[in-house]
Amino acid sequence: MQASSSYISKAGFEFRGSAREFFGIWIVNLLLSILTLGIYSAWAKVRTKKYFHQNTYVAGRNFDYHANGFQILIGRLIIIAGIVVYTLLSTNALVVLVMVLGLIALIPYLLVRSLRFNARMSSWSNIRFTFHGSFGSAVKVYYLYPFLAALSLYTAWPFATRATQRFLANGHGLGTTRFSFDSAIGPFYKALLAALVWGAGSMMILFAFASTSLDIPRALQALEAGSEEAAALVDIGLLYLIVLVAFAPAAIIYHALVRNTVYNNLTLDERHTFHSSVSPLKLLWISVSNFFVVVLTLGLMMPWAHVRRARYLADHTTLYPGGSLDDFVDEETASGNAVGDAYGDLEGFGIEVAV
Amino acid sequence: MPFIRSSQGSISIQGRAYPPLSSREIRARLAVGQDQVWLIDPGQRIMTQAGLMDVKIEPRLGQAERRIILPDGTLFLTDAHDTVDDLLGTRTSLHGFEQFHPRLIAVALACILGAWAVWKYGLSALVHMAVWLTPGPVVSAMDQGMLASMDRVMSEPSQLDLDRQAEILKIFDHLQEQIDPQDQSHDYRIAFRHMPRMGPNAFALPGGTIIVTDTLAETASADALAGVIGHEMGHVAGHHGLKQVYRSVGGYVLISMLVGDTGPMLEDALLQGNLILSLSYSRTHELQADTFGATLSHQAGYDPDALLDFFDSLDLPEQDGASGWLSTHPGFEERKRNLRLLDDLQ
Structure with missing residues (x-):
């Protein structure tokens, strides 16, 4: 076979799964997880990830997910064993302090392991992804830069975000081919500004409509003690509303704009480029309406909500190939399934790289 | 018979294949014989062959393309689920359970009860x-x-x-x-x-x-x-x-x-x-x-x-x-x- 010299110049991402089909998979997963006291949830997680990976296509070729439930289960058991050991050893304050410091050092290591595991367990067009980020960079990205940003009263937060995205995007590869990303800081500040406008605006509207002025110490204290006093309940409700109306949407807007920036400045092999045209407000609408539909149906519409979101994200992501897509090559080791990888995926350390 | 019988008397499943460690996509068909399979490219050349027992067939997951992995690492993908299941005997009860069916109402009720x-x-x-x-x-x-x-x-x-x-x-x-x-x-x-x-x-x-x-x-x-x-x-x-x-x-x-x-x-x-x-x-x-x-x-x-x-x-x-x-x-x-x-x- 000869590789054709002509190639498509534009290939949209598409999600081919359906809510109806995923509902069956999801509800059976849930039932089996409950019946096995949570043990099956490791396999359920794999089945769900496989469903979303395998149904996402770019240029007619789909993604895949290759981990098995056993690997996920072992990762979880290691976490539980770690907590038990921590408890048994923590007999005095000094030992606790030493172990907490140890844990702080361990977290970036676990994050890198987890990113590497998730990359190697994912593939597109028969080629596994790779992750090459180092422990040192993880320390900088997750401890140093957020700390410096906090010192600047969060005015330098976009720099921390850009550093994180550089770490994630530049660290990833498809087989022997690497991704690369860089961007000016402007778009990140625009994202922050948009999030701030939403956060501040919605809070002003909220306070204008709230009949009682919010008394945060009283609300927190009432929350702690479980007061049933009406005024305190209003305060609790208002706190809750602030999180849901101001903070959560601001975060969604920020992430949507950052996602666009990352994809629009991302290249693969320095010739394939990407484009993301996610509208922050549309994504916010999807998240908000998903939220209400899921809550009102006692969670039963959650599969529909997931599919709807996945489809929107796929529909607004495009690949512009700069050459043939037939030329990616995988490394021999990447497809290997070493036991050492078994503890790669530790629950709670996963960072989803938006597909 | 719902299958296409080729001249050799084997049954073919249409799909696409990727050689080991490569992203090269090839339209191909998997010919299934008594205890042997052949992967055949559009030029009618055999890409790879293997004993039926050595082929790894992944369980079905909805309508997502079925993955069949040959011993040399070649990946074959097909959406002809019924043909695969009939020929290779890989029907799973899990997939049967997951299908959209009134039975799922009982599953949902059991889940709500279980969650409670x-x-x-x-x-x-x-x-x-x-x-x-x-x-x-x-x-x-x-x-x-x-x-x-x-x-x-x-x-x-x-x-x-x-x-x-x-x-x-x-x-x-x-x-x-x-x-x-x-x-x-x-x-x-x-x-x-x-x-x-x-x-x-x-x-x-x-x-x-x-x-x-x-x-x-x-x-x-x-x-x-x-x-x-x-x-x-x-x-x-x-x-x-x-x-x-x-x-x-x-x-x-x-x-x-x-x-x-x-x-x-x-x-x-x-x-x-x-x-x-x-x-x-x-x-x-x-x-x-x-x-x-x-x-x-x-x-x-x-x-x-x-x-x-x-x-x-x-x-x-x-x-x-x-x-x-x-x-x-x-x-x-x-x-x-x-x-x-x-x-x-x-």
């Missing part, structure tokens, strides 16, 4: 285990941290004179003597604070620190103080503070483990909502602490009825005290009944 059982029993078991696993030094550290943040936000140093402080410490000592020696795991101590907005009030922190406001110390009788401090000690002995924290976190962990990713907004709502839901347990905790406190103060020689009188004095609507202890310790009608019942028993 998990919430009711599983979570309690988990919370008890977590309380048991929490190291003592961590709980003490929580006390110090919470006290420090209260001092920043809403409390000032006590303005109580030392004599009154000594009197209250004496009541506290009497009560502590009565505590079951087997429950010496807690480090009970009293902290006096001036909290003008909290009225006559007392709080228990998980590690055993009991905060008494100046207003309470000044206004309550010795018997009432014994009742209130005993009640707060009951919260500590019953691990109520830790249980509420774990219940809210545990609910979130359980949901994310069973249901998986819940989506951006729901995640926030669940994290906060669990905190609020966990408060429904506070009523039970108040009753338990009342029983503990009344018994303790009775054993220490104080009048347990004093707590009831104290309730009544706070319950007067025109008094400032109404925003004190009772407002942060809910369900007092029920609790008064409980205390009267206890009284009768003693």
